[in-house]
Amino acid sequence: MGALNQLRRAINRVALADRNYAFLFEPEPGDEVVSLDCETTGFDPWVDEIVSIAAIRVTHERIHASSAFRALVRPESAIRPASIKVHRLREQDVADARPMQDVLPALLHFIGSRPLVGYWVDFDVRMLDKYLLSMLNIRLPNRRIDVSRLYYDRKYGRAPPGTQIDLRYTSILTDLGLQHHPQHDAFEDALGAAEMYLLLDDMRQRGVTLSREPMRTQDQFALA
Known part of the structure; x- marks a missing residue:
């Protein structure tokens, strides 16, 4: 981990608003990662919202697909037609889903301190950071791959x-x-x-x- 990332991690640890989530800063648990993906209402992390999220643990040569974390999310604003064409999730599909503030605690416990894997994973993390800043006053500290x-x-x-x-x-x-x-x-x-x-x-x-x-x-x- 680079010096700048170590500094950001230290700042996040001090800024953490709820010590019940200190597990996010524990050492990485060996040869384990979590593959992460979010579907969103658009591409602006500070304006758009998450409508679906999935996380899958990967250990050694095994993908734990059957125990994956999966959740639909009810956004606060209407889903634009352009984004529906991409992820095919309509207002009625997420009407009974929980808001992200209710989904996030279970997701964080699922991820723990494991590195996050994804395709352009920085975007997914930036989307999550918006909710983390509101809930815990931090950005997600996990290493990204x-x-x-x-x-x-x-x-x-x-x-x-x-x-x-x-x-x-x-x-x-x-x-x-x-x-x-x-x-x-x-x-x-x-x-x-x-x-x-x-x-x-x-x-x-x-x-x-x-x-x-x-x-x-x-x-x-x-x-x-």
Whole structure:
């Protein structure tokens, strides 16, 4: 962890408004991460809201999909038609859901101090930070692992200038030979990111790089 991140973490720890959530600052629990995804009403973390969230624990070579955290969230404002076209969640679909303030405590206990994995995971964390600042006066302190960054390092880390770079979610799935899950569903996107993470982290540990020609791999891991 860099010095700046350590400083931010220390500031967050002091600013924490409820010591019942001090577990967020405990040491990372070994070889465990949580794959996270949110569906939102838009792309502005300070204006838009979360309408669906999923988190899946990943340990060693196992994705714990059957015990995933999944929740629909009732936003305070109306869901815009443009966002409905993306995630297909309508007003009636979330009418009986809980507000994010009620969902957040259970999510934080599920995540704990584990690193967060995701595709462009910084966006999901920024969306959560809005609610955390209101509830706990902190930003989420967990380390983040972006699968698009892992993929970039394995495929384009030593690419010559001018190389065409493709970091699209579907392109990464295809290149890794992974199943294409329905997009813009929080659980399916979190599951896809977890699968990417296991393959790419294994490649990183073995020092394996991806050819810049399309490739498929059938590395094995287990769903639980």
